[in-house]
Amino acid sequence: MARKEPRIEDVNEKDIQVESRPKEWAAGLPAVYHSMKPAIEQMGLARALGTTFRMNQKHGFDCPSCAWPDPKDRSPFEYCEEGVKAVTWEATPVVISSDFWAEHSLTELRDRTEYWLGMQGRLTEPLYKPAGEDHYRPVGWDEALDIVARRLKSLDSPHEAAFYTSGRTSNEAAFLYQLFVRAYGTNNLPDCSNMCHESSGWAMGQTIGIGKATVTYEDFGQADLIILMGQNPGTNHPRMLTALENCKRNGGSIVAVNPLPEAGLKRYKNPQKPRGIAGKGTELADQFLQIRLGGDMALLQAISKRVFEAEEKNPGTVLDHEFLEKHCEGLEDLKEHLSFLDDDEVLEATGLRAEEIDELAERYLKAEKVIITWAMGITQQKKGVATIKEIINLLLLRGNIGKPGAGAAPIRGHSNVQGDRTMGIWEQMPGTFLDALGKEFSFDPPREHGADAVETFHRMQDGRIKFFMALGGNLISAISDTQLAEEAMKKTDMSVQISIKLNRSHLVTGKEALILPVLGRTEIDIQETGRQFVSVEDTVCVVHASHGGVDPVSPNLLSEPALVARLGARVIGDRIDADWAGFEKDYDLIRDSISRVVEGCEDYNERIRHEGGFVLPNGPRDSRTFRTPTGKAVLTVNDLEAVQRPEGTLLLQSMRSHDQWNTTIYGHNDRYRGIKGGRHVLFMNAGDITELGLADGQYVDIHGVHHDGVERVLRSFRVVSYPTPKGCVAAYYPEANVLVPMDHVAEGSNTPVSKTVLVRVEAAAGAGAEDKMRRTPAPA
Ligand SMILES: Nc1nc2c(c(=O)[nH]1)N[C@H]1C(S)=C(S)[C@@H](COP(=O)(O)OP(=O)(O)OC[C@H]3O[C@@H](n4cnc5c(=O)[nH]c(N)nc54)[C@H](O)[C@@H]3O)O[C@H]1N2
Ligand SMILES: Nc1nc2c(c(=O)[nH]1)N[C@H]1C(S)=C(S)[C@@H](COP(=O)(O)OP(=O)(O)OC[C@H]3O[C@@H](n4cnc5c(=O)[nH]c(N)nc54)[C@H](O)[C@@H]3O)O[C@H]1N2
Ligand code: SF4
Numbered sequence: 001m002a003r004k005e006p007r008i009e010d011v012n013e014k015d016i017q018v019e020s021r022p023k024e025w026a027a028g029l030p031a032v033y034h035s036m037k038p039a040i041e042q043m044g045l046a047r048a049l050g051t052t053f054r055m056n057q058k059h060g061f062d063c064p065s066c067a068w069p070d071p072k073d074r075s076p077f078e079y080c081e082e083g084v085k086a087v088t089w090e091a092t093p094v095v096i097s098s099d100f101w102a103e104h105s106l107t108e109l110r111d112r113t114e115y116w117l118g119m120q121g122r123l124t125e126p127l128y129k130p131a132g133e134d135h136y137r138p139v140g141w142d143e144a145l146d147i148v149a150r151r152l153k154s155l156d157s158p159h160e161a162a163f164y165t166s167g168r169t170s171n172e173a174a175f176l177y178q179l180f181v182r183a184y185g186t187n188n189l190p191d192c193s194n195m196c197h198e199s200s201g202w203a204m205g206q207t208i209g210i211g212k213a214t215v216t217y218e219d220f221g222q223a224d225l226i227i228l229m230g231q232n233p234g235t236n237h238p239r240m241l242t243a244l245e246n247c248k249r250n251g252g253s254i255v256a257v258n259p260l261p262e263a264g265l266k267r268y269k270n271p272q273k274p275r276g277i278a279g280k281g282t283e284l285a286d287q288f289l290q291i292r293l294g295g296d297m298a299l300l301q302a303i304s305k306r307v308f309e310a311e312e313k314n315p316g317t318v319l320d321h322e323f324l325e326k327h328c329e330g331l332e333d334l335k336e337h338l339s340f341l342d343d344d345e346v347l348e349a350t351g352l353r354a355e356e357i358d359e360l361a362e363r364y365l366k367a368e369k370v371i372i373t374w375a376m377g378i379t380q381q382k383k384g385v386a387t388i389k390e391i392i393n394l395l396l397l398r399g400n401i402g403k404p405g406a407g408a409a410p411i412r413g414h415s416n417v418q419g420d421r422t423m424g425i426w427e428q429m430p431g432t433f434l435d436a437l438g439k440e441f442s443f444d445p446p447r448e449h450g451a452d453a454v455e456t457f458h459r460m461q462d463g464r465i466k467f468f469m470a471l472g473g474n475l476i477s478a479i480s481d482t483q484l485a486e487e488a489m490k491k492t493d494m495s496v497q498i499s500i501k502l503n504r505s506h507l508v509t510g511k512e513a514l515i516l517p518v519l520g521r522t523e524i525d526i527q528e529t530g531r532q533f534v535s536v537e538d539t540v541c542v543v544h545a546s547h548g549g550v551d552p553v554s555p556n557l558l559s560e561p562a563l564v565a566r567l568g569a570r571v572i573g574d575r576i577d578a579d580w581a582g583f584e585k586d587y588d589l590i591r592d593s594i595s596r597v598v599e600g601c602e603d604y605n606e607r608i609r610h611e612g613g614f615v616l617p618n619g620p621r622d623s624r625t626f627r628t629p630t631g632k633a634v635l636t637v638n639d640l641e642a643v644q645r646p647e648g649t650l651l652l653q654s655m656r657s658h659d660q661w662n663t664t665i666y667g668h669n670d671r672y673r674g675i676k677g678g679r680h681v682l683f684m685n686a687g688d689i690t691e692l693g694l695a696d697g698q699y700v701d702i703h704g705v706h707h708d709g710v711e712r713v714l715r716s717f718r719v720v721s722y723p724t725p726k727g728c729v730a731a732y733y734p735e736a737n738v739l740v741p742m743d744h745v746a747e748g749s750n751t752p753v754s755k756t757v758l759v760r761v762e763a764a765a766g767a768g769a770e771d772k773m774r775r776t777p778a779p780a
């Protein structure tokens with residue numbers, strides 16, 4: 001394939017433009033247009049159509065973007081703007097040439113933005129940076145893998161290595177990877193989920209015995225009420241709006257709880273339907289509760305308290321007594337605890353009016369079938385685990401788990417983050433899984449829990465972790481406390497990135513560093529026994545196949561399973577009973593092992609070939625069985641703790657723009673929020689702007705407020721007057737990670753608290769709009 005020269009200018013944020021009002025509706029015609037234009041320009045029409053029309057089809061590939069499920073009856077257009085952007089970014093024919101690495105030093109590349117790095121094109125050859133050097137150089141596959149194997153064999157203990165996974169990895173690659181890591185001798189398997197839905201996993205595991213959604217796709221259309229908390233589906237799960245539209249069309253109602261009036265929460269123009277393209281679209285949210293950051297736990301307790309009060313007034317008619325008696329424990333304790341809930345404290349924490357809370361309570365009491373969905377606005381909070389336990393409490397009180405149209409729905413991020421966990425990517429897999437793994441491959445897997453993402457950086461900092469490998473992702477940008485994280489990574493002896501495109505994690509490295517380039521999900525994967533497919537699990541536990549559809553950008557790429565199998569052969573060899581060479585040749589062999597090791601995956605090879613795949617068992621959803629110590633769902637008592645905001649400080653949340661995929665930046669607009677041409681913006685309430693003596697459009701510095709002697713500051717952000725609650729500001733992730741202290745984590749899940757960070761905002765020291773050229777995402 002002819003190499004096209006990328007002509008990518010890095011961004012110049014000299015004039016960020018702001019529309020006067022954020023958009024009130026999401027999707028519709030402009031979304032399709034905006035998405036198709038770059039795809040066609042970069043890929044050429046044939047490749048663009050070849051990818052988009054295969055996306056999410058029964059014999060096509062799974063959209064590599066988010067984990068939203070596919071309906072049973074599919075249209076030829078089962079994709080959205082974000083999916084098209086993800087595919088365009090991945091399947092671009094533009095590649096990085098070999099001479100790039102001699103031309104550019106790491107020091108120089110660290111001044112580039114994530115946008116520019118990603119736009120350089122696909123990585124197509126293994127690269128090695130020896131210790132003490134500032135350039136990568138191309139190496140052959142054998143040499144690259146030998147360097148990694150030698151280093152791993154030289155460590156004093158397997159616990160000196162950590163193996164990260166990002167959630168785009170297939171089930172097959174993930175299963176092999178965790179086998180390789182455990183056979184090597186450690187459970188140090190941090191993953192992106194540690195920073196994402198870990199709080200959901202803990203809260204749900206402890207209360208209902210499973211850390212996954214208890215709903216199906218069809219349930220959304222059958223619900224009387226869907227409450228969306230801390231989630232921006234218009235940007236982050238766009239086709240979820242179709243499911244919400246189904247709910248509305250069937251007479252259901254929708255409530256959104258969010259500090260920001262996000263476009264997709266209000267109105268939806270379905271781009272796949274004529275009325276969506278031409279008409280006004282469907283009104284989605286019937287009620288919008290503009291909550292303060294971190295206020296959800298108080299709101300949920302207040303609603304549950306009103307449920308108990310309604311039951312007092314009309315005994316026997318409000319609670320689902322039959323369900324509670326048969327399936328739950330802890331009712332009386334919860335009732336007693338909530339009776340002490342202080343109404344003023346609730347109003348203060350939520351910033352809502354009592355009538356708004358009453359209205360939501362009434363809606364909840366009127367509805368027979370309720371789904372509560374949530375994402376990062378809930379999980380990335382100090383009280384994230386407790387807040388999700390309150391979601392479960394509220395649902396259980398009226399039997400809203402394990403019946404059609406009702407349930408708990410954590411909406412996952414990465415397209416296969418849930419599958420990776422099912423396959424054993426977790427630093428704390430239960431003994432039953434380890435037993436089965438050991439039996440299948442005749443070895444004794446380590447039992448001691450490993451390091452999660454945050455803990456990995458603590459151990460790098462104090463020298464206990466010396467080797468770091470990442471199967472995908474961009475951990476250095478995704479983790480909190482950028483400066484501290486970068487220092488820690490630089491202390492390691494070796495870092496290895498298995499990637500498809502360049503990002504900052506390739507530039508902030510251990511003393512030695514490697515980049516190992518792999519096939520993307522869109523690409524055809526041919527091994528010795530023929531064309532292979534992989535499999536993934538979506539947010540509602542449907543496991544299905546994904547078949548790459550376009551020619552690889554280079555014949556020199558390995559697939560992820562092949563790469564891990566080769567590492568396994570080199571580092572582990574026949575120390576365990578694994579057919580590494582066979583796994584590379586024929587992924588059916590990997591799936592045979594999966595079917596014997598992973599619960600619910602019996603006959604994997606046969607069932608994965610069914611149209612649409614198969615659904616994993618889910619006790620609460622299928623039969624109201626709860627795998628807790630007592631076999632009952634647990635109503636829990638959680639102590640409310642007000643978020644402290646000393647005078648002169650503000651609470652900052654970090655969130656995604658419409659033009660990004662986590663740390664991957666597609667462009668510099670945030671269409672629905674009215675931002676054009678830049679990312680260094682701080683969304684502020686007009687009252688706060690005035691009180692601080694600032695002005696809309698002014699440039700400010702944002703200082704972290706954390707008393708550990710470390711200076712955390714982001715300079716020259718443009719103030720944008722925005723409808724966010726007083727005291728609550730917002731900026732984009734990953735830039736804002738500079739301000740999130742590494743030890744600012746959720747209780748019980750160790751998830752970085754990226755949504756409620758204490759900051760001080762001051763007029764920018766010196767810098768104005770003029771010198772806002774090409775900013776690095778983080779201090780180097
Ligand atoms: N296009 C696109 N799609 C994506 C991603 C992407 O980057 N781009 N990322 C993927 C990943 S990995 C994930 S995890 C998901 C993330 O999906 P989201 O969770 O929707 O992502 P965020 O942008 O972090 O948005 C958080 C939302 O929570 C709100 N919020 C913040 N704090 C609070 C709070 O205290 N209470 C309440 N009620 N709301 C709050 C914010 O205003 C915002 O609307 O999206 C996935 N899909
Ligand atoms: N402040 C703040 N921090 C956050 C968050 C937040 O809301 N605020 N959100 C957190 C969340 S929810 C998450 S999930 C994490 C995300 O953390 P990560 O998953 O580590 O980050 P991503 O940006 O998704 O990773 C993108 C990189 O993955 C690589 N990649 C893409 N596709 C493939 C593939 O098919 N194979 C391989 N091997 N590599 C591939 C590309 O090189 C790309 O640069 O960030 C977390 N960090
Ligand atoms: S909703 Fe998510 S999975 Fe579906 S097409 Fe859009 S980005 Fe892809």
Ligand SMILES: [Mo]
Nearest residue numbers: 196197413414
């Ligand atoms: Mo995520």
